[in-house]
Amino acid sequence: MTISTSSWKPSASIETLKVRAHLIRQIQRFFDERGFLEVDTPLMCSSTGTDPNIESISALFKPFADVHPTPYYLQSSPEFAMKRLLAAGSGPTYQICKAFRNGEVGRYHNPEFTMLEWYRPDWDDHALMEEVADLLKLILKCEQVEKFTYREVFQHFFNLDPFHASIEDLQSLVRENHLEADLSLSHDGWLQLIMSHFIEPQLGQTLPTFIYDFPASQAALARIKPENNLLAARFEVYVKGIELANGFHELLDADEQKARFLQDLETRKTQNQPITPLDELFLAALKAGLPDCSGVALGVDRLIMLALNKPSIDQVISFDFLKS
Amino acid sequence: MAVFSTNEFKPGLKILLDHDPYTILENEFVKPGKGQAFNRVKVRNLKSGRVIERTFKSGDTAEGADVNDIEVQFLYGDGEHWHFMDQASFEQYSINEAGVADAKIWLKEQDTCTITLWNGVPLAVMPPTFVVLTITETDPGVRGDTSGGGGKPATLETGAVVRVPLFVQTGEIIKVDTRTGTYVSRVKE
Numbered sequence: 141m142t143i144s145t146s147s148w149k150p151s152a153s154i155e156t157l158k159v160r161a162h163l164i165r166q167i168q169r170f171f172d173e174r175g176f177l178e179v180d181t182p183l184m185c186s187s188t189g190t191d192p193n194i195e196s197i198s199a200l201f202k203p204f205a206d207v208h209p210t211p212y213y214l215q216s217s218p219e220f221a222m223k224r225l226l227a228a229g230s231g232p233t234y235q236i237c238k239a240f241r242n243g244e245v246g247r248y249h250n251p252e253f254t255m256l257e258w259y260r261p262d263w264d265d266h267a268l269m270e271e272v273a274d275l276l277k278l279i280l281k282c283e284q285v286e287k288f289t290y291r292e293v294f295q296h297f298f299n300l301d302p303f304h305a306s307i308e309d310l311q312s313l314v315r316e317n318h319l320e321a322d323l324s325l326s327h328d329g330w331l332q333l334i335m336s337h338f339i340e341p342q343l344g345q346t347l348p349t350f351i352y353d354f355p356a357s358q359a360a361l362a363r364i365k366p367e368n369n370l371l372a373a374r375f376e377v378y379v380k381g382i383e384l385a386n387g388f389h390e391l392l393d394a395d396e397q398k399a400r401f402l403q404d405l406e407t408r409k410t411q412n413q414p415i416t417p418l419d420e421l422f423l424a425a426l427k428a429g430l431p432d433c434s435g436v437a438l439g440v441d442r443l444i445m446l447a448l449n450k451p452s453i454d455q456v457i458s459f460d461f462l463k464s
Numbered sequence: 465m466a467v468f469s470t471n472e473f474k475p476g477l478k479i480l481l482d483h484d485p486y487t488i489l490e491n492e493f494v495k496p497g498k499g500q501a502f503n504r505v506k507v508r509n510l511k512s513g514r515v516i517e518r519t520f521k522s523g524d525t526a527e528g529a530d531v532n533d534i535e536v537q538f539l540y541g542d543g544e545h546w547h548f549m550d551q552a553s554f555e556q557y558s559i560n561e562a563g564v565a566d567a568k569i570w571l572k573e574q575d576t577c578t579i580t581l582w583n584g585v586p587l588a589v590m591p592p593t594f595v596v597l598t599i600t601e602t603d604p605g606v607r608g609d610t611s612g613g614g615g616k617p618a619t620l621e622t623g624a625v626v627r628v629p630l631f632v633q634t635g636e637i638i639k640v641d642t643r644t645g646t647y648v649s650r651v652k653e
Contacts, residue, residue, distance in 0.1 A: 191498065193495075193496075193498060193499055193500055193501065194498075243471070243501070243522065243523075244493070244495060244501070245471070245493065246492065246493030246494075246495075247492065247493070249493055249495065318517070319517055319518070319519055320516055320517065320518040320519070321518065321519040322518075323519070323520070323521055325500065325521075328499070328500075329499075329500045332496055332499035332500045333500065333502060333519065335496065335499075336494045336495070336496050336499070336502065337494065337502070337504060337519065340496075358498065358499070360498045376497075383496060383497060386497050386498060437497075
């Protein structure tokens with residue numbers, strides 16, 4: 141690495157860092173006033189998420205010198221630990237912490253980023269969306285938000301039903317939009333390509349946009365809707381074309397959760413990705429009983445970037461990855 | 465040739481796509497929080513000049529293209545081919561009309577220019593940024609007008625036509641910016 145004479149300097153201006161500190165205090169006050177418990181969970185854990193699209197960064201722990209180190213994982217999200225607190229009776233909790241994702245570097249990605257995550261016992265995804273909207277009105281100074289289902293946005297922009305379109309339909313849509321993508325992708329992979337390349341950039345241009353009722357095949361940790369098993373109780377929030385938050389009416393069923401983890405590991409095996417141990421402590425907490433709840437994770441760096449109209453995430457982080 | 469992964473795609477890197485050489489213009493990492501990561505890459509085809517957008521799965525690779533630029537002297541054109549010489553190695557290159565493309569109206573014998581080689585074969589010619597050429601034909605301007613407002617067309621010795629101020633006359637030598645095709649100044653011999 142070449143060190144130029146200015147490379148020691150922060151990637152954000154001191155002025156920006158002052159506003160950042162102020163906005164984070166506003167977020168904390170928002171949750172304090174609503175009766176949340178602020179919590180703090182381990183960043184380094186013995187297991188991690190299984191999602192094939194999220195790679196953890198591993199850390200090697202040595203209990204003492206001259207032994208084989210034990211692999212630990214820097215957390216890609218505090219979700220499992222926060223759900224264990226809920227199962228132990230914490231009531232509503234929030235946390236602002238660092239999360240780590242391997243390989244994610246770009247204009248809107250830093251491999252180490254600041255995440256706001258909160259949980260509401262007894263709330264469903266729609267009630268939680270209202271609370272996310274309240275926070276966005278406070279920080280982004282907007283009057284209102286708009287909401288569409290996943291199916292509605294595909295129909296609106298492409299007159300296409302994402303649940304019934306074939307892979308060939310999705311591929312020809314990409315071709316018609318002058319994007320060369322000679323890839324072998326799953327049905328969900330093509331939907332994600334269309335979403336991220338063509339739809340997302342148009343979302344949230346005037347008002348923060350909530351997209352809900354994602355396909356069940358992209359449920360992640362959300363429950364499947366009892367009234368329609370094609371849909372997951374999952375939502376995402378977009379502002380100025382940027383994905384800002386992801387929320388779930390949480391899956392409570394320990395057996396289904398374990399089955400999803402094992403399915404993820406199967407996918408990882410076929411894609412030659414690292415296989416990490418299942419989080420048995422989290423599964424045990426689910427078995428003991430997680431209260432009915434909804435939770436959401438929001439990218440704080442992106443929120444501050446949007447509040448300050450900055451073009452990239454590095455401009456609101458004291459030292460971005462290239463300067464870390 | 466080296467193989468490059470999407471996270472090594474930097475502007476200016478030359479790669480092979482569908483057997484053609486491309487230069488990378490932009491590379492944006494696109495990833496939904498819960499979904500497939502992509503690299504959305506803007507590339508220029510070095511043979512056709514066409515710019516396209518192509519999306520890769522993050523971590524996919526492309527083979528590097530053996531493309532480099534060399535400084536050469538323009539020797540002469542025979543109507544079908546344009547001939548150049550690398551002044552260091554004395555190696556000669558001939559390029560057809562399609563390869564010379566828009567550069568041909570700026571090429572004057574003995575001027576130095578840049579050619580792009582792919583696997584040692586010339587792909588494209590870049591004229592010098594500024595060229596000094598003689599006007600072979602232009603209408604006589606109005607006497608005494610030195611403002612140059614508006615201007616008039618002038619044909620240069622290479623066949624290029626540029627707009628020049630009214631006071632510039634046939635036989636004079638002028639400097640032209642080849643990036644924009646515009647007159648810069650008169651040049652005194």
